Amino acid sequence: MFVGGRMVKVTNSAGRRRALRILAALAGAAIPLARGKSALALTPSSQRVDARARRITDLIGTNGWAGSASDVEMWRAMGISWGRGSVGPGQPDGPGEAMRIDRTGAAYDGDLPSVLIQNDRNGIGSLLILGYTPKWNSTVPGDSNSAPMDVEAWQKYVDAVVRKYSAPPFNLRYFQIWNEAAGKLSGGSPQATFWHGPDFNKDQKLSKPYERAMQDYVERVHIPAARIIRSYHAYVVYGGWPDQGGLSTFQQWLEYRSPVLKERMLDWVDYIDTHYLNVSDLDSLYQQYVRNGPARGIWQTEIGDEYMKDPHYLPRYFFDFAVWALDRNWDDPDKYLSMVYHWDGYEPFRLTHRGPPTRTYNVSGQSLIVLRQTAGGSLASLSKPLQFDPGAAGRALVSGNDVVMQVTASSGWQSVSVPGLKPPSSRTAQIQFVDALTGVVSPRDDVALTWDDSMLKVRFKVPDKVNGADNNPPKHLAYVVIRPRA
CATH class of the missing domain: 2.60.40 (Immunoglobulin-like)
Structure with missing residues (x-):
């Protein structure tokens, strides 16, 4: 649903939600235990102070950026530790113009370097999306969601971004290639929303399948970009497999071996990335690609959206995600991550309402505050059954x-x-x-x-x-x- 800063149109709510109070510190009476016994017998590992211990905030990110110091404070209250956004505009009008990679946002109207420096100062990770094709270089005339005709032009953009932002003072380590590139979807659509080939039509009924979708993406976009990312000692985040694509199809894409490059895409992916799946759906990907490699971890760079109309969705998702991760060798704070789509807006199910007059928490944002305050310590598995x-x-x-x-x-x-x-x-x-x-x-x-x-x-x-x-x-x-x- 993320398109270089653009979002799929969602019907706005006419009403505005008033501010919800931030939680008071949890308080309660001390209750004597039966038979004069007392507090908790935890597993020995959970009692040790471990600098490598994981926290619920390690798992929580969002799409977009915090725009001000007060936004950063709201992110901190909700436990948000990552942001995701676009970088460009590149060379939108022709190959002869100067490369521009200092802007971000829906219309490339935000200053990217200042955003990234602010994130770093506040302990917020930054993920940049590398995409898309300038219309002058698109294989489908005028369509920026199609493969580049001139792969070297694409590589020039990728190299400029990674070279600049992997170096001081930014020091970014993670770059995402494209967004939701796929072929025919398991839900029936002949072409993916953000990856178009010949015979694409805005009217899905008139579109025909993109037969070379996998080969064109691997050979013209993914592996050329991944080689550059790794050359700067950074990590490759897959471009967010859409939930409508089907996991069996995703595995076919990951394991596809290019007949031209003689390489699998999977060998050029560090973090498997999907969108809008349930936590339980991630297990097959973990077992097949992360438990014993070659991938380093599993991210979901888009979750939530209209699922958050159910106020239980977000707190249940992240609590389940934490329990799941604790049982799957969560040995690095960046190994598992899910990013809410979107952290602000006018719909009442977003994390916050952007105002006017001021930004306030919606129910979903308040639920993250409760989760962070309730389970904010170093996490460990509870080995006993309930x-x-x-x-x-x-x-x-x-x-x-x-x-x-x-x-x-x-x-x-x-x-x-x-x-x-x-x-x-x-x-x-x-x-x-x-x-x-x-x-x-x-x-x-x-x-x-x-x-x-x-x-x-x-x-x-x-x-x-x-x-x-x-x-x-x-x-x-x-x-x-x-x-x-x-």
Whole structure:
């Protein structure tokens, strides 16, 4: 859905959302444990202080850039640690003009160097999209989403970008080649939205399949660009496989061996990248291409968009992503990443509403604040299984010294048990039931914990008015947090 800064048109909401309050610090009473036992028995590895420990913020990025110091503060509150944007305009009018690579944004109206320096100063990673073809160099006349006729012109643009931005003071390490290049999609479209060949027509019913889609992309775009990126000791991020393309087709593209270059595209990909897939869909890619190589990791450079109309979507996605990553050798902070599309706008499901008069959080943005505050410590897997009542379900991880369970449940009293989790010797533990969208902590009497030598059990009262009222069936999304007390 990202096109060199342009976005697919989405119907705007007529109404404006008022600002949601940023969370107050989570607070709760210390609750004595059954039999005088206390806080949490965590796995030994989760108790060690490890500089290499992963955090939920490592996983969270967004499309676009923070435009001001106040935007950066909002990103920090939501846990956003990466941005993604265009670089250009290159040579839009002809091969004889000067190469321009200092602009970014929908109309190349933003100053890219200042954005990248601001990101670096604030600990925000930057991913640049390399694309597209100037109309004067396009194989489909006047179509910038088609392959370049003159590959050397494409290479000149790529080299200029990577040479400049991989060097000080920018020091970028990651560059993405194109966006959503594909052939015939599994959903039935004969040509992909951002990769056009002969017989393309804006009316899909009149388009015919692009027979050389894979070969042209590999030989004229991907491998020429990837060679340049690696020559500057930087990493190649695949150009975002569209969810409509189908994973089996994606694997065919990755493993395609060019008869001209005698090389596979896969051998010129460092980070597998897809768009709008569920976390569970990533596992086949991990098992086949990351677990034992050759790829270094898996990114999704676009998630969310209208999926965020479901207010549960984003917090569930990133919590699931963290649990998934912890079980799949998350040995580098950049190994796994997902980027929200888009962090601001006028639709009520975006992370923020851009105003006027001022930018405010929408429900999706507020849910990220809650997630970051609730599971903001160093993360580790919780090795013990969870046993829920029939009206509830969820997953758990360890954040710092806390056990954090994300639960989806029906109204009324529910419970979860964790067999085999033994308590240590301290006296008390704090337990909270936290609304995953607002951060509101339920009254003390609405949550209870018991713990013996072999079983932890938590009972919690789900409110009658659930925060997923539009879901079918209506459910409430919350965190059960068990926090050791000295």
